[in-house]
Amino acid sequence: MLTHNQLRQGSRVEIDGLPWIIVGADFVKPGKGQAFTKIKIKNLIDGRVIERTFKSSETVAKADIIDTEMQYLYSDGEFWHFMDPGSCEQVALTTIQVGDAIHWLKEQEAYQVTLWKGKAIAVVAPQFVVLTVAQCEPGVKGDTVSGASKPATLETGAIVKVPLFVNEGERIRVDTRTGDYVERAK
Amino acid sequence: MTGHPWRPAASRSILQQRARLLQRVRAFFWQRGVMEVETPHCLPSVAPELHQDPIVCQQGFLLTSPETAMKRLLAAGLGPIYQIGRAFRSGEHGALHNPEFAILEWYRPGWTCLELMTEVEALLVAVWADGPGAPCGPDRPAAIWRYADAFRHFAGVDPFTDSQATLLAASRQGVSPLSPVLPSCLLPDDLEREALLDLLLVQQVEPGLRAMGGAVFLVDFPPAAAAMARIEPGPPAVAKRFELYVAGVELANGYQELTDPIEQRARLLQVNRQRQELGKVPLPIDEPFLQALAHGMPECAGVALGLDRLVMLAVGAERIQEVMTFPSDCTQPDNNNGGE
Numbered sequence: 001m002l003t004h005n006q007l008r009q010g011s012r013v014e015i016d017g018l019p020w021i022i023v024g025a026d027f028v029k030p031g032k033g034q035a036f037t038k039i040k041i042k043n044l045i046d047g048r049v050i051e052r053t054f055k056s057s058e059t060v061a062k063a064d065i066i067d068t069e070m071q072y073l074y075s076d077g078e079f080w081h082f083m084d085p086g087s088c089e090q091v092a093l094t095t096i097q098v099g100d101a102i103h104w105l106k107e108q109e110a111y112q113v114t115l116w117k118g119k120a121i122a123v124v125a126p127q128f129v130v131l132t133v134a135q136c137e138p139g140v141k142g143d144t145v146s147g148a149s150k151p152a153t154l155e156t157g158a159i160v161k162v163p164l165f166v167n168e169g170e171r172i173r174v175d176t177r178t179g180d181y182v183e184r185a186k
Numbered sequence: 187m188t189g190h191p192w193r194p195a196a197s198r199s200i201l202q203q204r205a206r207l208l209q210r211v212r213a214f215f216w217q218r219g220v221m222e223v224e225t226p227h228c229l230p231s232v233a234p235e236l237h238q239d240p241i242v243c244q245q246g247f248l249l250t251s252p253e254t255a256m257k258r259l260l261a262a263g264l265g266p267i268y269q270i271g272r273a274f275r276s277g278e279h280g281a282l283h284n285p286e287f288a289i290l291e292w293y294r295p296g297w298t299c300l301e302l303m304t305e306v307e308a309l310l311v312a313v314w315a316d317g318p319g320a321p322c323g324p325d326r327p328a329a330i331w332r333y334a335d336a337f338r339h340f341a342g343v344d345p346f347t348d349s350q351a352t353l354l355a356a357s358r359q360g361v362s363p364l365s366p367v368l369p370s371c372l373l374p375d376d377l378e379r380e381a382l383l384d385l386l387l388v389q390q391v392e393p394g395l396r397a398m399g400g401a402v403f404l405v406d407f408p409p410a411a412a413a414m415a416r417i418e419p420g421p422p423a424v425a426k427r428f429e430l431y432v433a434g435v436e437l438a439n440g441y442q443e444l445t446d447p448i449e450q451r452a453r454l455l456q457v458n459r460q461r462q463e464l465g466k467v468p469l470p471i472d473e474p475f476l477q478a479l480a481h482g483m484p485e486c487a488g489v490a491l492g493l494d495r496l497v498m499l500a501v502g503a504e505r506i507q508e509v510m511t512f513p514s515d516c517t518q519p520d521n522n523n524g525g526e
Binding site: 005026027028029030031032033034035036038053055056057 | 235237238277278279280281282283380381383384385387388389411412429436439464
């Protein structure tokens with residue numbers, strides 16, 4: 001259980017039988033009156049944001065959540081399948097649960113899957129991924145300084161802006177937080 | 187700040203403004219013939235409050251306010267007095283709270299609450315020195331609202347006569363219209379009346395006062411949580427108490443002071459009983475304070491003002507920590523005797 005001092009941004013709590021992440025917390029109290037903790041929480045399943053107020057003497061349950069590394073296997077169009085490399089157990093996530101990570105999913109690669117009470121509810125790509133350029137305009141040799149860019153489609157279907165010298169078939173490093181090209185990978 | 191935890195939280199410029207402000211406060215009282223006094227921050231007993239917990243130290247308690255010690259000075263005949271000191275309230279951390287804070291407290295023998303409110307307003311004018319952002323001034327006097335009227339206006343309830351169910355329904359509508367968040371604020375059903383009123387105050391009345399801006403005195407409070415104020419029988423019975431809000435921030439709390447030692451002892455014992463019901467430890471009764479009342483304390487009005495909050499409002503800071511040299515680290519549990 002979490003006491004009001006432990007209700008901070010980033011804590012994951014269980015309220016009304018659902019998992020939430022705290023996105024804002026404040027302590028409010030009239031000078032002579034009771035203390036309350038106001039938290040703004042985001043639902044980890046459907047993303048809605050609500051506000052809740054607690055008496056500061058109350059405790060809030062910590063959500064039974066773990067983040068674990070899993071291998072991406074394949075998508076059947078409806079679900080996205082991952083496997084725990086240790087136990088070989090598989091989990092499936094919907095497109096909504098996969099969220100933004102969808103642009104960076106490559107078979108056999110490892111991703112961080114969030115499990116709530118053992119059920120997968122979300123997936124996060126590593127901050128940097130290396131992916132092959134599937135399609136782009138031919139490279140302009142020697143242009144490594146001009147700063148101009150062109151769109152390139154990666155093997156996962158994501159489209160990122162790359163410098164002019166990048167060629168089809170080359171592997172590049174991408175920042176998944178921003179979707180920006182970082183460098184050519186070996 | 188990260189990486190340099192030894193550095194002060196407040197900037198040099200804010201600390202300079204803070205020093206200037208303190209100087210203006212002292213000049214204000216000097217001109218009005220109010221004497222500065224100092225009383226101990228640590229004493230073996232305190233005046234118990236239901237929802238304030240002192241910090242325990244080896245010799246007694248770090249005080250939640252200098253009230254009882256200053257009243258002993260009043261009984262000793264010192265006349266009008268003020269103090270700039272520190273107060274301690276265990277467990278209070280937030281954008282407007284730090285467990286140790288600067289307090290300005292003063293007493294005016296022979297005065298009424300209303301006269302003291304006029305002086306509080308004059309202090310605000312002096313502190314801002316007619317500068318930008320002054321919450322009140324000659325052409326913009328502070329407003330006076332009855333507690334009940336503020337609740338009717340901002341929360342749509344009557345705090346004295348509406349049923350518990352009505353108050354609960356109002357608090358469930360919950361979130362202020364200023365907040366972009368979906369209205370879902372389901373509260374536990376077991377909140378008692380006082381807690382519901384406190385919740386409506388912080389959730390609806392204070393944001394309403396913030397939106398209104400300026401300086402507003404709330405007056406005529408419910409008698410609960412006014413352990414040292416005179417109570418008018420009514421009906422409805424109201425505590426002769428005022429709270430000053432500036433831009434929705436609670437800045438000062440004043441009383442028409444209770445002078446009857448028998449009634450005062452009964453109220454302190456009552457607070458201790460309520461503390462025990464909440465699972466908190468009872469606090470030792472301040473006997474020297476009650477002896478001073480028995481000797482005879484002059485009729486008076488008194489007020490305590492949060493100096494850090496005053497600085498915060500004057501410099502336009504968002505959080506109280508921005509105007510403190512070394513605010514407490516909220517990740518460290520403090521020495522709490524409250525038993526919550």
